[in-house]
Amino acid sequence: MANSILLIAEAHEGKLKKATLSALAAAREIAVRTSGNVVGLIAGHGIDGAAKELAAHGVRVLAADSAAFAHVLAETYGQLAAEAAKKTEATYVVAAATSIGKDVMPRVAARLGAGVASDVIGLSGEGATVHFRRAMWAGNAIATVEVTTPVKCVTVRATEFAAASAATGGSVEAFSFTPSAAKTKFVEFVPVKSARPELTEARAVVSGGRGTKGDFTLIEQLADELGAAVGASRAVVDAGWQPNDLQVGQTGKVVAPQLYIAIGISGAIQHLAGMKGSKTIVAINKDADAPIFQVADYGLVADLFKVVPELIAEIHKAKV
Amino acid sequence: MKILVTVKRVEDYESKIKVKPDKSWIVTEGVNCRANPFDEIAVEEALRLRDAAMPSEVVIVSCGSAAAATEIRSALAMGADRGVLVKFDGAGPQSLDPDAAARLLQKVIEKEKPDLVLMGKQAVDDDSNVTGQLLAEYLGWGQATFASKRESLESEEEKAKKPGIAIEGGTAKVWREVDGGLERLEVALPAIVTVDLRLNVPRYASLPNIMKAKKKPIDELSPVALGVDTTAKVRVLSVEAPPARAGGQKVPDVATLVQKLKTEAKVI
Known part of the structure; x- marks a missing residue:
C-alpha cells in the first residue's frame, strides 16, 4: 500500500485558507518523490464548503466536522491529526506554518514520535530522500535538515510555495474522532478588522516605520491605491501605533509579495529577514545611509510626507 | 505557586552571522552570546507574576554547555530565585535539537513540579518554535503559545509593570497573538505558556541584584542523570549563506520610480 502524506488543512469562516494550498503544493512534491498519496484532514464545525474546496484540488479529504473542533485547540487538534496520521499510515504530516500550524504540529509530532522541521522554505535531497531547507539565525543562514524519524512532520512557509492548482480525483469522507477533554478553553477572538488583503497573502505590501511618526494615513492611501496589504515595522507595533499582527519581520510575519514598499523604515536585520524574499523592493527614507537601501531595488531618498502623496497621484495616473 | 522559566544561550542577534567555509555551521568565534530575547520576556513575566503578590518561586532552567550558566546568572540578576543547568556539551551540528531539549525539560519539570512553565516562543538561533509545544504534549499539559497582551508596550499598564497573564482559580488566562487578531485562552494549571514579543519589556538587572545573584544557587544535572537519550530527531546537514x-x-524622484516600476519591474 502506498504511503500517505497527511496534509492538515485550515478553514477560516467556512473557506479553505490560501496557505493550505501552498502546503498542498509541498505535500504533492513529497508525494511524487516518495510515491505516496496526499490525504487532507480538515477539522472544524460547518466545514463542508472548505472540505469540498480542498477535494477540488484532487485530494482525498477526511472531514472531522464536530462541535468539539469548533475552535482550534492544539491539544484536541493534535490528538485528531495524530489519529488520522496513524489511520492513513502517514509517513509525512504537512501543514502551513501559520499560527495554527505552528501551535498544533509539534503536538502531533510528539504523539507520533516524529521529528518536526518547522517553517520550511524548500525541499531538497534526492528521490525519495527528502531534506528540508529552513532559515535560521533570523534568515542569516539557510540550513538543510534531515528528519531522522520514520514519520516526519513539516510546516512550510506559505509564501515559498506557489498555491497548488485544481485537479480531479478528490473526495470527501467523514472522519469521526472524539478527543479526550482539553485542559484549555477558548474564551474569545478579537479580529483585526481590515478590508485589505491579508499580509502574507497579498500581491503587494506597503509598510510604514518609525518615520511615519505613527500617522498611517498615507501608508493606507497608497496601499488602497495598489490594492495592497498594510505592514509595519516592529518599532511601530511596539509603540502601539498599529496592531501586532501587522508586524513584518523574522519575529512577526514573513512576507514575499511581488511588490514591497518600505516607507520610513530604516531596515533592522529582523525586519529585512521578514521581507527580503519580496520580488521587487522599494524603499523611501530620508536617511540615505539607512540599511533598507541595501536590499531595495529602487530607493528614493526623500521626506515621505512630501513624496508619498506624489506617489499616490502618479500611481493613480499610471493606472488610468 | 512555583514558576519555571527556560532560558537558552544563543548568538547575539545583533552580531554578524557568517557561514563557515565548509558549510557545517556558522562561525561562532568572536560572536557574542546572550540569553534568547524571547526567554528574557518569559523571565520578566514570571517576576511580574511573583511581584503581583503571589508568593512564588521563580526557577530558571537552561540546557547547554557550562557557559550557559552565564545566562542563568543574568536571569537570577533580574530577580529569579535559583537555577538549574542541564549540562550538554555538544555544539554546532551536535547541539541539542528541540525534541531532545523538550525531553530533558520534561524530566526537570517532573522533578520540580512547577505550576506554570514560561518559555520564549522560539530561540533566535534555530528559530524552530516547537520546543514548548513538544514539551506540553510530553507532559500531557495544556498550552498557550505566543502570549501577548492587548495593551501596547508604551501603555500605562506596561509602565506599571503589570503582568499580561492572569492567574485565576487554578487557570492562566492568556491573550495570544494569532493570524488575524488576538485570541483569549484559559488554560488549567499546570500549563506551558510560550511568550511573544509584545508581552512586556524585560527589566535590566540592577547592580545590587547582580551582586545578590552571585550567591544564588545553580544546580547541575546531566542527560544521563535524567535518563534522557539526546539523539536528535532533526539533524542539520549543512548551512549556507542566504542568496x-x-x-x-x-531614483531621483517619484516620476522615475513609477516609470521604472511600470516598465522595468512590471509590478504596477
Missing part, C-alpha cells in the same frame, strides 16, 4: 540581494539603484 544575496543585489544592491539596488537610487
Whole structure:
C-alpha cells in the first residue's frame, strides 16, 4: 500500500485558507518523490464548503466536522491529526506554518514520535530522500535538515510555495474522532478588522516605520491605491501605533509579495529577514545611509510626507 | 505557586552571522552570546507574576554547555530565585535539537513540579518554535503559545509593570497573538505558556541584584542523570549563506520610480 502524506488543512469562516494550498503544493512534491498519496484532514464545525474546496484540488479529504473542533485547540487538534496520521499510515504530516500550524504540529509530532522541521522554505535531497531547507539565525543562514524519524512532520512557509492548482480525483469522507477533554478553553477572538488583503497573502505590501511618526494615513492611501496589504515595522507595533499582527519581520510575519514598499523604515536585520524574499523592493527614507537601501531595488531618498502623496497621484495616473 | 522559566544561550542577534567555509555551521568565534530575547520576556513575566503578590518561586532552567550558566546568572540578576543547568556539551551540528531539549525539560519539570512553565516562543538561533509545544504534549499539559497582551508596550499598564497573564482559580488566562487578531485562552494549571514579543519589556538587572545573584544557587544535572537519550530527531546537514540581494539603484524622484516600476519591474 502506498504511503500517505497527511496534509492538515485550515478553514477560516467556512473557506479553505490560501496557505493550505501552498502546503498542498509541498505535500504533492513529497508525494511524487516518495510515491505516496496526499490525504487532507480538515477539522472544524460547518466545514463542508472548505472540505469540498480542498477535494477540488484532487485530494482525498477526511472531514472531522464536530462541535468539539469548533475552535482550534492544539491539544484536541493534535490528538485528531495524530489519529488520522496513524489511520492513513502517514509517513509525512504537512501543514502551513501559520499560527495554527505552528501551535498544533509539534503536538502531533510528539504523539507520533516524529521529528518536526518547522517553517520550511524548500525541499531538497534526492528521490525519495527528502531534506528540508529552513532559515535560521533570523534568515542569516539557510540550513538543510534531515528528519531522522520514520514519520516526519513539516510546516512550510506559505509564501515559498506557489498555491497548488485544481485537479480531479478528490473526495470527501467523514472522519469521526472524539478527543479526550482539553485542559484549555477558548474564551474569545478579537479580529483585526481590515478590508485589505491579508499580509502574507497579498500581491503587494506597503509598510510604514518609525518615520511615519505613527500617522498611517498615507501608508493606507497608497496601499488602497495598489490594492495592497498594510505592514509595519516592529518599532511601530511596539509603540502601539498599529496592531501586532501587522508586524513584518523574522519575529512577526514573513512576507514575499511581488511588490514591497518600505516607507520610513530604516531596515533592522529582523525586519529585512521578514521581507527580503519580496520580488521587487522599494524603499523611501530620508536617511540615505539607512540599511533598507541595501536590499531595495529602487530607493528614493526623500521626506515621505512630501513624496508619498506624489506617489499616490502618479500611481493613480499610471493606472488610468 | 512555583514558576519555571527556560532560558537558552544563543548568538547575539545583533552580531554578524557568517557561514563557515565548509558549510557545517556558522562561525561562532568572536560572536557574542546572550540569553534568547524571547526567554528574557518569559523571565520578566514570571517576576511580574511573583511581584503581583503571589508568593512564588521563580526557577530558571537552561540546557547547554557550562557557559550557559552565564545566562542563568543574568536571569537570577533580574530577580529569579535559583537555577538549574542541564549540562550538554555538544555544539554546532551536535547541539541539542528541540525534541531532545523538550525531553530533558520534561524530566526537570517532573522533578520540580512547577505550576506554570514560561518559555520564549522560539530561540533566535534555530528559530524552530516547537520546543514548548513538544514539551506540553510530553507532559500531557495544556498550552498557550505566543502570549501577548492587548495593551501596547508604551501603555500605562506596561509602565506599571503589570503582568499580561492572569492567574485565576487554578487557570492562566492568556491573550495570544494569532493570524488575524488576538485570541483569549484559559488554560488549567499546570500549563506551558510560550511568550511573544509584545508581552512586556524585560527589566535590566540592577547592580545590587547582580551582586545578590552571585550567591544564588545553580544546580547541575546531566542527560544521563535524567535518563534522557539526546539523539536528535532533526539533524542539520549543512548551512549556507542566504542568496544575496543585489544592491539596488537610487531614483531621483517619484516620476522615475513609477516609470521604472511600470516598465522595468512590471509590478504596477
